[in-house]
Amino acid sequence: GAVVSQHPSWVICKSGTSVKIECRSLDFQATTMFWYRQFPKQSLMLMATSNEGSKATYEQGVEKDKFLINHASLTLSTLTVTSAHPEDSSFYICSATPGRVGNQPQHFGDGTRLSIL
Amino acid sequence: GENVEQHPSTLSVQEGDSAVIKCTYSDSASNYFPWYKQELGKGPQLIIDIRSNVGEKKDQRIAVTLNKTAKHFSLHITETQPEDSAVYFCAAGGSARQLTFGSGTQLTVLP
Numbered sequence: 001g002a003v004v005s006q007h008p009s010w011v012i013c014k015s016g017t018s019v020k021i022e023c024r025s026l027d028f029q030a031t032t033m034f035w036y037r038q039f040p041k042q043s044l045m046l047m048a049t050s051n052e053g054s055k056a057t058y059e060q061g062v063e064k065d066k067f068l069i070n071h072a073s074l075t076l077s078t079l080t081v082t083s084a085h086p087e088d089s090s091f092y093i094c095s096a097t098p099g100r101v102g103n104q105p106q107h108f109g110d111g112t113r114l115s116i117l
Numbered sequence: 118g119e120n121v122e123q124h125p126s127t128l129s130v131q132e133g134d135s136a137v138i139k140c141t142y143s144d145s146a147s148n149y150f151p152w153y154k155q156e157l158g159k160g161p162q163l164i165i166d167i168r169s170n171v172g173e174k175k176d177q178r179i180a181v182t183l184n185k186t187a188k189h190f191s192l193h194i195t196e197t198q199p200e201d202s203a204v205y206f207c208a209a210g211g212s213a214r215q216l217t218f219g220s221g222t223q224l225t226v227l228p
Contacts (some may be wrong), residue, residue, distance in 0.1 A: 006160070032214055043206065043218045044161070094161050097213055105151055105213045108160035 003027050004096050006109030009016060014117055015086060021079045021112045023094030030096035033077040034106060038091040050077050084116045119144040123219030130197050131227050138222045139186070140207035142188040143202050147209040150183060150190045155204045164205075166213075169206070197226045 003026040007102040011019055023033055031052050036044040048064075050056040050071035058064045066088075068080040077096075081088055090112050131135050142150075146167035153161035167174045167190065168182045178197075180221040183190040189210075191213050194201055202225050210216040 044152045054206045105163050105166055
């Protein structure tokens with residue numbers, strides 16, 4: 001149980017294009033989803049927390065106009081990297097927690113490797 | 118905010134030996150401590166977690182210990198196997214929705 005699916009797993013695109021990444025909870029309802037960024041051989045850095053039906057909360061230093069997050073349903077959150085540039089190349093990972101209280105663990109997707117040429 | 122330090126950054130053990138990874142945290146209000154295993158090109162997978170009202174938790178070959186007074190917690194893997202090779206992350210927070218991750222430990226189990 002508690003499976004999170006992320007799509008696509010790998011995307012390569014030209015500088016200036018926008019890229020959308022989907023995160024789905026397959027067998028549970030996720031009131032909260034999280035988006036992380038991970039550089040090679042580094043830890044996970046939280047970018048934003050999204051709650052179903054409300055605006056995402058961004059961490060300090062993360063540009064909300066650059067990284068658009070939508071959490072329109074209890075099973076789907078999307079991250080759109082707008083006008084992507086080479087410095088946006090990274091491994092983006094989402095996670096989700098079931099339920100509405102804070103005692104359920106985060107379950108992670110398998111990540112999306114984004115390469116901007 | 119919370120600060121989590123993890124050691125060692127790399128760890129090599131012989132198959133069948135035990136592996137121990139240690140983390141310290143700074144915020145005494147933290148009361149949830151999960152451990153995640155990340156294989157190459159994959160997302161982290163929860164392997165065990167512990168809450169502050171418990172000092173130790175065990176699941177087969179994996180155990181976690183917590184010392185709230187000293188603000189440190191450790192992951193113990195016994196009878197290591199090659200498939201245990203991965204990057205392990207500790208995390209700490211007030212709840213599962215408020216986590217700060219450690220820097221990771223690359224564990225290599227040598228056959």
